[in-house]
Amino acid sequence: MFVLELTYTAPLDSVDAVLPDHVAWLEEQYEKGFFLASGRKNPRDGGVILAVAEDRARIEEIVASDPFTVAGVCAYRITEFIATKTAPELARHRQILG
Numbered sequence: 208m209f210v211l212e213l214t215y216t217a218p219l220d221s222v223d224a225v226l227p228d229h230v231a232w233l234e235e236q237y238e239k240g241f242f243l244a245s246g247r248k249n250p251r252d253g254g255v256i257l258a259v260a261e262d263r264a265r266i267e268e269i270v271a272s273d274p275f276t277v278a279g280v281c282a283y284r285i286t287e288f289i290a291t292k293t294a295p296e297l298a299r300h301r302q303i304l305g
Contacts, residue, residue, distance in 0.1 A: 217280040228274035
């Protein structure tokens with residue numbers, strides 16, 4: 208499991224110009240099963256995404272395809288963690304320490 212933290216690197220008007228494409232991209236990732244939750248940070252200086260994928264390389268590919276990344280309006284911080292405890296709704300994403 209991964210926490211993706213976005214930090215805006217451009218003024219909000221530049222971010223907002225790309226926002227419709229970013230939202231469409233988010234929807235695609237939800238449909239493909241990669242994203243579990245997402246939203247803006249408060250204050251609005253970026254966002255956070257909870258994601259799942261087979262490995263970090265796949266997450267890096269996904270992040271690289273974000274219209275925010277392509278437009279250069281945000282930077283990503285990717286944190287991988289082992290989800291050993293989850294809410295019942297996320298049980299299929301639980302991992303066992305090995």
